[in-house]
Amino acid sequence: MFSSSRRPSISGFLRPSGLLRSYKATRRFHIDLRGAAFRDVFAFTMRHWSKQPVRLAIIMIAVLVATLLDVLTPLYSGRLVNAVAQGAAADAVVWDAALAAFSMLIALALGAVVMRNIAFIAVNDFILKMMSDIASDAFHRVQRFSTDWHAKTFAGSTVRKITRGMWAFCLLNDTILLALFPSLIMLVGSSVLLGWYWPMMGLIIACGSVGYVALIIILSLGYVAPAANLANNWDTRLGGSLADAISCNAVVKGFGAEVREDHRLAKVISKWRHRTLRTWVRGTVSAAFQGIMLLAMRAALIGYALFLWSRGQTTPGDIALVLASFTVLYGYLRDVSIHVRNIQRSVNEMEELVQTYSQPPDVADDPGAKPIRITKGHIDFESVHFHYGNHWSPFYSDLSISIEAGARVGLVGPSGSGKTTFVKLIQRLYDLDAGRILIDGQDISRVTQGSLRSQIAIVQQEPLLFHRSLAENIAYGRPGASRSDVEQAARLASAHDFIARLPNGYGTLVGERGVKLSGGERQRVAIARAFLADAPILILDEATSSLDSESEVLIQKAMERLMVGRTTLVIAHRLSTVRALDRLLVFDRGCITEQGDHDALIRRDGIYRRLFERQALELTKGWDETNVQHG
Numbered sequence: 001m002f003s004s005s006r007r008p009s010i011s012g013f014l015r016p017s018g019l020l021r022s023y024k025a026t027r028r029f030h031i032d033l034r035g036a037a038f039r040d041v042f043a044f045t046m047r048h049w050s051k052q053p054v055r056l057a058i059i060m061i062a063v064l065v066a067t068l069l070d071v072l073t074p075l076y077s078g079r080l081v082n083a084v085a086q087g088a089a090a091d092a093v094v095w096d097a098a099l100a101a102f103s104m105l106i107a108l109a110l111g112a113v114v115m116r117n118i119a120f121i122a123v124n125d126f127i128l129k130m131m132s133d134i135a136s137d138a139f140h141r142v143q144r145f146s147t148d149w150h151a152k153t154f155a156g157s158t159v160r161k162i163t164r165g166m167w168a169f170c171l172l173n174d175t176i177l178l179a180l181f182p183s184l185i186m187l188v189g190s191s192v193l194l195g196w197y198w199p200m201m202g203l204i205i206a207c208g209s210v211g212y213v214a215l216i217i218i219l220s221l222g223y224v225a226p227a228a229n230l231a232n233n234w235d236t237r238l239g240g241s242l243a244d245a246i247s248c249n250a251v252v253k254g255f256g257a258e259v260r261e262d263h264r265l266a267k268v269i270s271k272w273r274h275r276t277l278r279t280w281v282r283g284t285v286s287a288a289f290q291g292i293m294l295l296a297m298r299a300a301l302i303g304y305a306l307f308l309w310s311r312g313q314t315t316p317g318d319i320a321l322v323l324a325s326f327t328v329l330y331g332y333l334r335d336v337s338i339h340v341r342n343i344q345r346s347v348n349e350m351e352e353l354v355q356t357y358s359q360p361p362d363v364a365d366d367p368g369a370k371p372i373r374i375t376k377g378h379i380d381f382e383s384v385h386f387h388y389g390n391h392w393s394p395f396y397s398d399l400s401i402s403i404e405a406g407a408r409v410g411l412v413g414p415s416g417s418g419k420t421t422f423v424k425l426i427q428r429l430y431d432l433d434a435g436r437i438l439i440d441g442q443d444i445s446r447v448t449q450g451s452l453r454s455q456i457a458i459v460q461q462e463p464l465l466f467h468r469s470l471a472e473n474i475a476y477g478r479p480g481a482s483r484s485d486v487e488q489a490a491r492l493a494s495a496h497d498f499i500a501r502l503p504n505g506y507g508t509l510v511g512e513r514g515v516k517l518s519g520g521e522r523q524r525v526a527i528a529r530a531f532l533a534d535a536p537i538l539i540l541d542e543a544t545s546s547l548d549s550e551s552e553v554l555i556q557k558a559m560e561r562l563m564v565g566r567t568t569l570v571i572a573h574r575l576s577t578v579r580a581l582d583r584l585l586v587f588d589r590g591c592i593t594e595q596g597d598h599d600a601l602i603r604r605d606g607i608y609r610r611l612f613e614r615q616a617l618e619l620t621k622g623w624d625e626t627n628v629q630h631g
């Protein structure tokens with residue numbers, strides 16, 4: 001992420017700096033030119049600009065006036081020189097002319113400072129407002145992307161995409177509004193000013209500047225950028241190699257392989273050095289060409305001015321005007337290469353963020369969708385056809401099943417048979433290919449997703465907790481729940497006792513994703529959250545991880561209390577825990593092959609009986625081994 005002090009790169013408008021130094025400052029950034037990316041990013045920028053037309057107008061007018069005042073400054077420098085060259089200060093006419101020119105110079109400088117600061121103040125608000133909008137819009141969209149999207153995308157890279165995109169947008173706006181726009185005004189203004197007095201000089205500036213900018217674009221994008229890209233890759237590889245060896249230091253030590261790792265890194269460093277050197281050399285060559293071009297312009301202008309002077313057509317003041325004009329213009333022009341690279345860099349870094357805006361949500365609410373009202377919790381699958389996006393064959397074909405309101409149903413079957421997919425479809429985390437899922441007679445694809453999911457409580461196998469206090473995590477099930485409601489839910493979930501023993505009790509922060517709690521404690525917090533949610537439909541994804549028997553009993557009891565009065569689906573991994581449920585659905589490769597209660601299923605020679613016998617056998621073996629050890 002960039003630093004939050006964001007102006008140093010805008011040297012054209014603020015403070016000119018050496019070409020080479022500036023080049024080196026930006027050399028590490030990824031440079032790549034793609035027309036589509038430029039178009040999308042500029043369209044995105046325009047959309048944001050159009051939301052603040054008044055501020056944009058203030059900025060542009062202030063920058064325009066400040067730069068025009070800079071354009072006029074050489075004119076009065078020339079007049080001052082002319083006045084001084086005319087005679088002694090004792091001459092009142094000369095003195096008045098010199099004083100008038102001096103006053104104008106001060107007034108112009110003061111005006112430029114005032115206008116520039118007006119532009120800065122306005123631009124701060126303007127850009128921060130857009131950055132805030134981008135952050136909240138991106139968050140809004142990302143939160144609503146499908147489970148599939150989140151499964152495919154690393155959370156860390158999404159976060160980086162948003163924050164880097166925000167700062168790149170800041171740099172892009174700074175560069176356009178505070179660097180390129182004034183440079184353009186200066187270029188046109190100087191051409192007009194000098195062209196007004198000497199058309200040939202106007203032509204030299206106009207043609208020279210256009211040639212100079214074209215040269216910069218060709219050198220930056222065609223010559224330096226490819227080398228910089230390669231150097232950048234080696235920069236990343238160098239970082240990766242360092243991180244790899246340092247993070248696996250225990251292995252390196254274990255094998256006494258320090259020297260081997262030194263050699264390995266030395267090879268990477270050598271490649272990195274060569275690639276980087278090539279980029280720097282190209283940067284230096286490019287800077288030299290730019291310098292030569294500026295020198296040629298300077299020589300042409302001053303040479304022409306001298307030529308006119310030799311013919312008696314210019315005064316010392318005119319020469320001063322030409323010199324000063326070129327010096328001011330030079331300050332703007334010499335940093336154009338940095339601005340071009342800044343634009344490229346911002347476009348590259350914003351590209352991924354902008355793409356998320358054109359991505360439609362995989363699962364969208366129907367226009368005018370109404371909230372669902374679940375009173376009983378009766379669930380019907382009607383001829384459901386479904387396949388995962390990256391699979392060719394359908395996972396469920398013509399699946400139909402009814403689950404009565406208030407029933408406690410276990411979903412069992414081998415790993416990958418489709419138990420979790422079944423509950424994901426009830427939550428509408430994916431859309432169906434065909435068929436319908438109805439809850440209390442309402443098609444879930446026609447209601448709002450938010451209302452549907454808020455009436456289905458879920459306790460996951462590996463519950464995720466926010467890095468917030470325990471009280472906040474539990475209250476997530478019902479926003480605005482009172483402290484006594486939270487404690488009551490924790491008691492029902494057998495969580496109160498362990499929370500009360502913590503030094504900060506309900507105020508304890510649980511660490512990222514709840515890492516500071518044990519698996520059993522996390523589950524009880526998730527159960528407490530589900531108690532507070534008080535949803536008519538409950539999904540329990542039973543933990544497979546081996547909890548100690550005390551935790552297991554506590555969790556089992558908490559879950560039984562939670563099931564009362566709700567339609568409950570239990571994804572069961574250990575069949576011993578679902579024996580008491582009203583009904584079991586046995587899944588096998590996307591089909592429900594058997595159903596009934598435990599007693600009925602165990603009597604049949606089917607998958608359930610085989611699974612049950614295998615688990616019973618494993619349990620007996622486990623017992624025997626324990627007894628042998630203890631014996």
Ligand SMILES: Nc1ncnc2c1ncn2[C@@H]1O[C@H](COP(=O)(O)OP(=O)(O)OP(=O)(O)O)[C@@H](O)[C@H]1O
Nearest residue numbers: 148151388389390414415416417418419420421422
């Ligand atoms: N997001 C996904 N994209 C593609 N395929 C998926 C996705 N999620 C699950 N699958 C595949 O769908 C099949 C069913 O998965 P599901 O999670 O429903 O099985 P399960 O019965 O719950 O398994 P387990 O008991 O191991 O949790 C598996 O083959 C799995 O690889």
